[in-house]
Amino acid sequence: xxxxxKVAGKNLAGKVVADFALAIDAMGGDHAPDxxxxxxxLAAERHPNARFLLVGDEARIxxxxxxxxxxxxxxxxxxxxxxxxxxxxxxxxxxxxxxxMRIAIDAVAQGEASGVVSAGNxxxxxxxxKIVVKTLPEIDRPALAAIGxxxxxxxxxxxxxxxxxxxxxxxxxxxIMGDAFARAVLGLTNPTMGLLNVGSxxxxxxxxxxxxxxxxxxxxxxxxxxxxxxxxxxAAGTVDVIVTxxxxxxxxxxxxxxxxxxxxxxxxxxxTSSMPARMxxxxxxxxxxxxxxxxxxxxxxxxxxxxLNGVVVKSHGGTxxxxxxxxxxxxxxMVTHRFNDRxxxxxxxxxxxxxxxxxxxx
Amino acid sequence: xxxxxKVAGKNLAGKVVADFALAIDAMGGDHAPDxxxxxxxLAAERHPNARFLLVGDEARIxxxxxxxxxxxxxxxxxxxxxxxxxxxxxxxxxxxxxxxMRIAIDAVAQGEASGVVSAGNxxxxxxxxKIVVKTLPEIDRPALAAIGxxxxxxxxxxxxxxxxxxxxxxxxxxxIMGDAFARAVLGLTNPTMGLLNVGSxxxxxxxxxxxxxxxxxxxxxxxxxxxxxxxxxxAAGTVDVIVTxxxxxxxxxxxxxxxxxxxxxxxxxxxTSSMPARMxxxxxxxxxxxxxxxxxxxxxxxxxxxxLNGVVVKSHGGTxxxxxxxxxxxxxxMVTHRFNDRxxxxxxxxxxxxxxxxxxxx
Numbered sequence: 001x002x003x004x005x006k007v008a009g010k011n012l013a014g015k016v017v018a019d020f021a022l023a024i025d026a027m028g029g030d031h032a033p034d035x036x037x038x039x040x041x042l043a044a045e046r047h048p049n050a051r052f053l054l055v056g057d058e059a060r061i062x063x064x065x066x067x068x069x070x071x072x073x074x075x076x077x078x079x080x081x082x083x084x085x086x087x088x089x090x091x092x093x094x095x096x097x098x099x100x101m102r103i104a105i106d107a108v109a110q111g112e113a114s115g116v117v118s119a120g121n122x123x124x125x126x127x128x129x130k131i132v133v134k135t136l137p138e139i140d141r142p143a144l145a146a147i148g149x150x151x152x153x154x155x156x157x158x159x160x161x162x163x164x165x166x167x168x169x170x171x172x173x174x175x176i177m178g179d180a181f182a183r184a185v186l187g188l189t190n191p192t193m194g195l196l197n198v199g200s201x202x203x204x205x206x207x208x209x210x211x212x213x214x215x216x217x218x219x220x221x222x223x224x225x226x227x228x229x230x231x232x233x234x235a236a237g238t239v240d241v242i243v244t245x246x247x248x249x250x251x252x253x254x255x256x257x258x259x260x261x262x263x264x265x266x267x268x269x270x271x272t273s274s275m276p277a278r279m280x281x282x283x284x285x286x287x288x289x290x291x292x293x294x295x296x297x298x299x300x301x302x303x304x305x306x307x308l309n310g311v312v313v314k315s316h317g318g319t320x321x322x323x324x325x326x327x328x329x330x331x332x333x334m335v336t337h338r339f340n341d342r343x344x345x346x347x348x349x350x351x352x353x354x355x356x357x358x359x360x361x362x
Numbered sequence: 363x364x365x366x367x368k369v370a371g372k373n374l375a376g377k378v379v380a381d382f383a384l385a386i387d388a389m390g391g392d393h394a395p396d397x398x399x400x401x402x403x404l405a406a407e408r409h410p411n412a413r414f415l416l417v418g419d420e421a422r423i424x425x426x427x428x429x430x431x432x433x434x435x436x437x438x439x440x441x442x443x444x445x446x447x448x449x450x451x452x453x454x455x456x457x458x459x460x461x462x463m464r465i466a467i468d469a470v471a472q473g474e475a476s477g478v479v480s481a482g483n484x485x486x487x488x489x490x491x492k493i494v495v496k497t498l499p500e501i502d503r504p505a506l507a508a509i510g511x512x513x514x515x516x517x518x519x520x521x522x523x524x525x526x527x528x529x530x531x532x533x534x535x536x537x538i539m540g541d542a543f544a545r546a547v548l549g550l551t552n553p554t555m556g557l558l559n560v561g562s563x564x565x566x567x568x569x570x571x572x573x574x575x576x577x578x579x580x581x582x583x584x585x586x587x588x589x590x591x592x593x594x595x596x597a598a599g600t601v602d603v604i605v606t607x608x609x610x611x612x613x614x615x616x617x618x619x620x621x622x623x624x625x626x627x628x629x630x631x632x633x634t635s636s637m638p639a640r641m642x643x644x645x646x647x648x649x650x651x652x653x654x655x656x657x658x659x660x661x662x663x664x665x666x667x668x669x670l671n672g673v674v675v676k677s678h679g680g681t682x683x684x685x686x687x688x689x690x691x692x693x694x695x696m697v698t699h700r701f702n703d704r705x706x707x708x709x710x711x712x713x714x715x716x717x718x719x720x721x722x723x724x
């Protein structure tokens with residue numbers, strides 16, 4: 001009975017609880033499977049009621065699980081004979097039916113798990129998720145979203161690279177999905193939102209962003225829509241949700257990360273440059289440690305491919321257990337807050353796709 | 363005789379030295395004309411042989427000049443009855459014939475000055491420069507370029523917002539202009555170059571960047587062209603010149619600036635958070651001061667609109683005398699290194715525009 005309902009996909013609307021909260025690709029990432037299992041050991045402690053479907057090389061993972069009691073208790077193991085290499089092209093990855101990534105994604109498509117987390121090949125994950133889990137019927141294109149630090153708290157940005165060229169309709173849909181994401185993952189009741197542009201005046205930018213801004217101003221999101229924001233508004237935290245196309249979003253994300261990394265490296269140089277500087281570091285250490293913790297990229301690990309019939313989270317490939325556990329947190333937030341229901345509610349408040357298409361030229 | 367030659371524009375090819383190295387818009391910027399004149403006082407010391415044409419409200423500026431002996435000696439004053447407000451639209455600014463910005467730009471077009479520096483309205487400056495100074499015949503569209511800090515020294519990035527939508531031909535021309543800029547302003551003999559993209563693999567990105575990369579690989583810039591770079595490569599300084607479209611470049615520039623500003627603010631908080639932290643600051647101060655100086659945005663003030671029949675430099679509107687003097691330095695570097703000759707040399711080494719057009723679809 002439960003199976004029949006799940007096959008019908010009803011679990012995705014939150015009506016049926018899947019057997020597993022998340023399917024986990026144990027073989028993806030630079031330090032897999034060790035870092036994945038260490039991350040699950042942390043995640044199992046934070047989510048004591050969650051069940052995970054762990055997919056990978058059974059013999060190898062079984063041995064590792066034996067030494068991680070919490071993860072062992074929370075996980076069911078499913079064998080996958082293959083793993084997708086980090087440099088495999090998405091088209092080739094689609095043909096590897098027995099990969100850990102594919103079998104984990106299949107579990108979402110079949111309603112066995114509500115979401116999937118992988119630290120593996122990004123392009124392969126996006127392609128597989130779109131084809132196997134499928135895009136929500138109301139959405140034209142899924143987007144990659146993530147959370148980052150700002151002067152005024154965490155901010156959500158999307159698209160971070162799933163769609164390099166976007167039209168105004170895509171941007172409007174990203175806004176709706178970003179709003180739902182900020183509610184589910186940041187727990188905000190009224191997230192403010194801005195559209196990334198080269199200036200904040202209404203006349204700035206190209207047709208694409210101007211039409212999207214007009215549509216958003218007239219929509220149910222209008223009261224929280226703050227219009228155009230600029231690059232410096234990301235770190236300033238001027239708005240909670242920043243909407244942009246995948247090319248700009250990917251470059252902006254990596255530019256900001258790069259600037260923060262440069263500062264971390266330079267500060268390390270500063271505090272090792274002389275004996276007094278070393279002493280200075282020791283004196284200021286509590287505050288400096290808080291700053292370092294705040295900037296820790298592991299705290300922001302976990303980009304989400306949103307707009308699909310299930311929760312799909314990509315962990316950074318190079319992250320460690322702490323970072324992977326954070327990606328699991330993000331996925332759990334989306335599963336427990338029934339993220340896709342929020343998107344559907346948002347889309348229902350917009351004019352119909354046909355009306356939208358007519359109103360917002362591609 | 364000299365005048366006839368100048369009217370023929372030959373000064374721009376470096377064959378005739380103009381009466382003035384630079385025309386200066388004395389009325390543009392948040393703290394004009396005071397900050398402009400203070401900046402010129404610094405610039406006159408650094409460029410003792412340069413003559414400047416100072417354009418603005420004669421009575422007001424005459425009084426200010428009287429108290430700045432070096433600037434007074436280096437400048438000739440020309441009256442402008444009007445000034446372009448910061449919020450005036452470019453189309454409106456084009457109609458104000460008596461503005462200080464317009465009269466300064468006219469001096470470049472007429473060969474009286476080799477370049478112009480303004481801290482005024484960016485949109486107005488770009489529109490006026492394009493229409494009055496005019497684009498180089500070999501160039502499709504001028505671009506906005508500037509220098510920024512990285513882990514491996516200064517890097518050049520363009521376009522920073524002059525062209526929101528670019529085709530592959532534009533990107534190739536930006537690369538040639540960026541190469542010339544890095545030679546003239548950074549003094550590099552073999553600047554390396556990268557095309558900003560969402561990944562470094564050859565197959566990443568859209569048609570536009572892939573075609574541009576192919577053209578650059580096959581061109582005389584091929585040996586220094588490092589292919590695609592990503593957002594984090596900007597701060598890492600992976601290459602000397604980063605080429606991108608104006609939308610992405612503008613967002614990336616402001617995102618990086620925003621991240622660095624956030625770090626400055628947070629460090630200030632760290633070092634005022636407790637008495638020991640204050641003492642720690644004092645101990646580490648020499649190295650922290652070097653870091654602050656290195657990050658000082660005034661050191662990077664001066665964006666250049668390149669691809670025109672003359673040197674056009676935009677100073678940040680909110681900068682002070684030190685920042686404005688730096689913008690003058692950038693303009694002087696371009697004038698003395700005959701920047702436009704370098705661009706012409708680079709363009710001559712490419713296939714003809716007709717061939718390029720055929721090879722690189724718009």
